[in-house]
Amino acid sequence: MRALAFALSLMLPGAGHACKAALVLAMDVSGSVDAGEWRLQADGLAAALADRQIREVLVQEQVALAVVQWSALGQQALVIPWQRMLDQRAVDRMAERVRTMPRAFPGSDTAVGEALEFSLAQFSAVSDCRRKIIDMSGDGDENVGFTTPRARRAAIEAGVEVNGLAIESMGLSITNYYRRWVITPRGFVETAQGHLDYARAIRAKMLRELTAPTS
Structure with a gap:
């Protein structure tokens, strides 16, 4: 019986492993993001996943x-479903999937609230993970839907952390928007000075949130 139980346990996702964090990486592909800027985001995230410390x-x-x-409204897609980073090979596969993933939408309005609500709904599939985090990255504030306050309240009530990556073209307008309307009380905003700075910013952001104290 013990041998059978052990064999069955190996068939279960994440068997024998304690998932300490589940992280949704929510990427802006609205109309303000052109083809070159989209490529910088995808390559920057893939590079972060290949970083030794993050791995x-x-x-x-x-x-x-x-x-x-x-x-825009109704334009949210789970382009890479939940993947458990159980070993280095899993990280390698994830980095490659990110690098080669297609753009889901050609670009339209910026519905930050709907993106946050959609991301929040994904955690039902990883209920065993101790911490639940959403990375909201974007280069514009909400211009349609205007449901961000409601979505943020829902995240707080669900115990989900929301952090922001604000991609600025000038000043700190997007950073301040994320600080005021998007992140949860214990969240933070990492600022990228343009899309060329995205790779640095997403690496710094992931290290900060994944190594944060849990108490």
Whole structure:
């Protein structure tokens, strides 16, 4: 009986591993993001996943990752479903999937609230993970739907952390928008000075949120 139970346990996703964090990477593909800027985002995220420090923490914490792309009302897609980072090979596969993933939408309005609500709904599939985090990255504030306050309240009530990656073209207008309307009380905003700075910013952001104290 013990041998049978052990064999069955190996067939279960994440068997024998404690998932300490589930992270949704929600990427802006609205009309303000052109083809070159989209490429910088995808390549920047793939490079972050290939970073030695990030790879180590992903496996050590047994992180579950998913990627969402979002734009206007009704334009949200789970482009990479939950993947458990159980070993270095899993991280390699995830980085390659990110690098080669197609753009889900050609670009339209910026429905931040709907993107946040859509991302929040994905956590039902990873209920065993201790922490639940949403990375909202974008280069514009909400211009349609205007449901961000409601979505943020829902995240707080569900115990989900929301952090922001604001891609600025000038000043700190997007950073301030994310600070005021998007992130949860213990969240933070990482600022990228344009899309060329995205790779640095997403690496810094992931290290900060995945190594944060849990108490």
